Every structure is written in C-alpha cells, then in structure tokens.
Amino acid sequence: MQKGNYAQAKLVRVIKGRVKDVLVDVRPDSPSFKQKFEIELSEENKKQLFVPRGFLHGFSVLSEEAIFFYKCDNYYNKISETGVNPLDTQLNIDWGIAQRKKIISQKDIMNNEYEDFLLKNI
Numbered sequence: 001m002q003k004g005n006y007a008q009a010k011l012v013r014v015i016k017g018r019v020k021d022v023l024v025d026v027r028p029d030s031p032s033f034k035q036k037f038e039i040e041l042s043e044e045n046k047k048q049l050f051v052p053r054g055f056l057h058g059f060s061v062l063s064e065e066a067i068f069f070y071k072c073d074n075y076y077n078k079i080s081e082t083g084v085n086p087l088d089t090q091l092n093i094d095w096g097i098a099q100r101k102k103i104i105s106q107k108d109i110m111n112n113e114y115e116d117f118l119l120k121n122i
C-alpha cells in the first residue's frame with residue numbers, strides 16, 4: 001500500500017487465470033480495524049474488487065499464470081510504499097498455496113512484520 005498524500009484506492013480484477021485476493025483494514029479509527037476480507041477473483045467469475053485507501057492489499061496466484069488488472073486513484077510513488085510480509089504469522093493469512101509451491105519476492109518477504117507495521121502506522 002501507499003501512505004500519506006500518495007494513498008491509493010484501487011479497483012482490481014483478473015483478466016487471465018485465478019487469484020486469491022486479501023484485504024486487511026489497517027485504518028486505526030475504523031470499526032473494522034484489523035479485519036480481513038478474502039475473495040477469489042478470476043477470468044471466469046469476472047468479479048471486481050474495490051480496495052479503499054488505508055487497506056493492505058495482496059494476492060496469490062492460484063493458476064499457472066494470471067493477469068491482474070488495476071485502476072488506481074493516485075500516482076505510483078515508490079517512497080510512499082509500505083507493507084507487511086504476507087507470510088507473517090501474526091497476519092495469519094491462508095494464501096491457498098501449499099508450502100512447497102510458494103514463490104514469493106524478496107521485496108515481499110523483507111517487508112515489515114505485522115506488529116511493527118501497526119506500531120509505526122498508528
């Protein structure tokens with residue numbers, strides 16, 4: 001997610017393949033603070049998901065390949081980026097992929113621990 005003046009809302013969908021998409025509300029003043037929302041988005045179901053500003057957002061690819069399509073309401077700004085390691089045990093998300101099949105980027109794995117993120121962002 002991006003923070004501050006570069007916070008982004010996103011409208012996302014999958015135009016090829018299948019993904020598991022997960023949101024976490026990390027707005028401290030929200031009644032649904034720390035609640036998660038999970039949904040499958042696919043070429044078949046054609047669902048679109050609106051990701052409000054102030055939510056962590058991530059997805060896992062369940063098919064061999066996927067094309068994930070975003071519309072964002074603010075510009076990309078690398079230095080405003082923050083996030084959480086998607087495999088953090090406190091975050092506790094089931095990404096729907098067997099342990100031995102998980103492939104994850106260095107950027108994602110090196111991201112904040114969930115507890116540190118919450119301390120820094122509250």
Ligand SMILES: Cc1cn([C@H]2C[C@H](O)[C@@H](COP(=O)(O)OP(=O)(O)O[C@H]3O[C@@H](C)C(=O)[C@@H](O)[C@H]3O)O2)c(=O)[nH]c1=O
Pocket residue numbers: 001010057058059076107
């Ligand atoms: C997200 C983004 C990346 N990039 C570039 C930066 C880098 O060279 C390359 C890949 O970027 P990243 O590895 O940061 O992309 P990624 O980790 O896939 O970042 C994204 O994660 C998902 C879950 C989101 O919700 C996005 O908003 C964004 O946070 O693309 C842009 O030029 N514009 C963009 O809007």
